[in-house]
Amino acid sequence: VTAQAAYYREELGLTVKTVAVTDRSGIKMTETGFSPDELAEFVTAKASGAKLVYHRVPRTRDNWAALKEKVWPLPLHTPILVDVTAADTAPLFMEALEHGFHVVTANKKPLAVPQEMYDEMFRMAREQGLSIRYEATVGAGLPVLDTLSKLQEAGDQVDTILGCLSGTLGYLMTQLEEGTAFSTAVTTAHAMGYTEPDPREDLSGMDVARKALILARTLGLRANIEEIALEPLFPKELSDADPKKFMKKLAALDADYAGRVARARKQQKVLRYVARISRKGITVGLETVPNTSPMARLHGTDNQVVIHTARYSANPLVVTGPGAGADVTASGVLNDIVAIASHADRRAAPRLPALKRKPAKPRV
Numbered sequence: 001v002t003a004q005a006a007y008y009r010e011e012l013g014l015t016v017k018t019v020a021v022t023d024r025s026g027i028k029m030t031e032t033g034f035s036p037d038e039l040a041e042f043v044t045a046k047a048s049g050a051k052l053v054y055h056r057v058p059r060t061r062d063n064w065a066a067l068k069e070k071v072w073p074l075p076l077h078t079p080i081l082v083d084v085t086a087a088d089t090a091p092l093f094m095e096a097l098e099h100g101f102h103v104v105t106a107n108k109k110p111l112a113v114p115q116e117m118y119d120e121m122f123r124m125a126r127e128q129g130l131s132i133r134y135e136a137t138v139g140a141g142l143p144v145l146d147t148l149s150k151l152q153e154a155g156d157q158v159d160t161i162l163g164c165l166s167g168t169l170g171y172l173m174t175q176l177e178e179g180t181a182f183s184t185a186v187t188t189a190h191a192m193g194y195t196e197p198d199p200r201e202d203l204s205g206m207d208v209a210r211k212a213l214i215l216a217r218t219l220g221l222r223a224n225i226e227e228i229a230l231e232p233l234f235p236k237e238l239s240d241a242d243p244k245k246f247m248k249k250l251a252a253l254d255a256d257y258a259g260r261v262a263r264a265r266k267q268q269k270v271l272r273y274v275a276r277i278s279r280k281g282i283t284v285g286l287e288t289v290p291n292t293s294p295m296a297r298l299h300g301t302d303n304q305v306v307i308h309t310a311r312y313s314a315n316p317l318v319v320t321g322p323g324a325g326a327d328v329t330a331s332g333v334l335n336d337i338v339a340i341a342s343h344a345d346r347r348a349a350p351r352l353p354a355l356k357r358k359p360a361k362p363r364v
C-alpha cells in the first residue's frame with residue numbers, strides 16, 4: 001500500500017488508508033490512517049516476532065470485539081476488511097458485511113465453510129452491493145480467479161480445471177522425480193520451512209482441497225469439503241501419531257513412492273498432486289501425467305492451473321508461476337483492494353461531460 005500510494009493517487013485518483021491493524025495480541029487503530037512510517041514499524045515488529053500491540057494501547061484479548069466496538073462505526077468511504085489470518089473468520093465476514101464493509105481475503109477457511117453459510121455470506125454481500133474478493137486464496141498472486149471470471153463474463157463455458165495448487169507438494173514431487181526418498185524430501189521441506197509446522201497439514205491434501213472447493217464454487221458448483229474425493233499422501237494409521245513419531249514413520253512409505261515414480265517413468269509420465277474440478281465432481285490426489293503435458297514441466301514450488309473451456313478446448317489455458325510467498329500474495333490482496341476501491345469510486349462518481357483526455361504519463 002505504501003509503495004504504490006503515489007501511483008494510486010496520481011493514476012487512479014485513489015487514497016488507500018489503513019485505519020486499523022490487528023494480530024492476536026489486539027488492535028491498533030487511527031481514524032486518519034497510519035503513516036508509511038507507522039506501517040513500516042508494524043511490519044518490522046511482526047517480522048522480528050514481536051506482538052503488534054505493545055503497552056501503548058489497551059490490550060484486548062478479543063480483537064473481534066474491538067473491531068465491532070471501534071472499527072465498524074468509523075465513518076469510512078469504501079471500508080474494506082482484509083483477512084490475512086488462517087482463522088475461522090466466516091462469522092467475522094458476516095458482521096463486516098452487515099456493517100457495510102467489503103471483504104478481501106487470502107484466508108481460505110471462511111470460503112470453505114458449509115455451502116449454506118457460504119451462500120448466506122454472498123447473498124448478504126450481493127444485497128448490500130458489497131464485494132467479497134479472494135484472488136490470493138488460490139495461487140497467491142497468480143491471476144487464477146481473475147482469469148476464470150473473465151472467461152465467464154465473456155460467455156465461455158469452463159468444463160474442467162486441473163490444478164497443482166500446493167508449492168509444498170510440488171517441491172516433494174520434484175524431489176521424488178530426482179530420486180530423493182519420500183521421507184527425506186518431507187524432512188528437508190520441513191527444515192526449509194516449506195511445510196506447516198506439522199507437515200501433515202500439507203500431506204493430508206486438505207489445503208489443496210480447500211482451494212479446489214473455492215475454484216468449484218467460483219464456477220457456481222455447489223459442494224461441501226467432505227464431498228471431495230481426497231487422497232492424502234500418508235495412510236490413515238499415521239494420522240494419530242504425534243508429529244515427531246509421524247516423521248520417523250514416514251520412512252516406511254519410501255519404497256512405495258519410489259516404486260510409483262519408477263512405474264510412471266516407464267510410461268513416460270511423472271507424479272503430480274492434482275486437484276480436478278468439473279461438473280462431475282472434485283477429486284484431489286496423486287496422478288500420473290504425461291511428460292509432454294504442461295504439468296510435467298512444473299518444477300519445485302510453482303503452482304499451475306489448467307483451464308479447459310468451450311473456447312480453450314484442444315489447447316487449454318494455462319496459468320503457471322510462484323503460488324506462495326509474502327510478496328506475490330500481497331500483490332493478489334492489493335489487486336483486490338484496488339479493484340474494490342476503484343469500482344466503488346466509479347459507482348460514486350457523478351456523470352460528467354466527456355473531457356479531452358491528457359496523454360497518459362509514461363510509466364517506468
Ligand SMILES: NC(=O)c1ccc[n+]([C@@H]2O[C@H](COP(=O)([O-])OP(=O)(O)OC[C@H]3O[C@@H](n4cnc5c(N)ncnc54)[C@H](OP(=O)(O)O)[C@@H]3O)[C@@H](O)[C@H]2O)c1
Pocket residue numbers: 022023024025046063084085086087106107108136137139140323324325326329
Ligand atoms: N504465505 C503465503 O505464501 C500465502 C499464500 C496464499 C495464501 N496465504 C494465506 O494467507 C494467510 C496468512 O498466511 P501467512 O503465511 O502470512 O500466515 P502467518 O505468518 O501465520 O500469519 C498469520 C497472521 O494472522 C494473525 N492472526 C491469526 N489469528 C488471528 C486472529 N484471530 N485475529 C487477528 N489476527 C490473527 C497472526 O497473528 P499473531 O502473530 O498474533 O499470531 C499473524 O500475524 C493464511 O490463511 C494463508 O493460507 C498465504
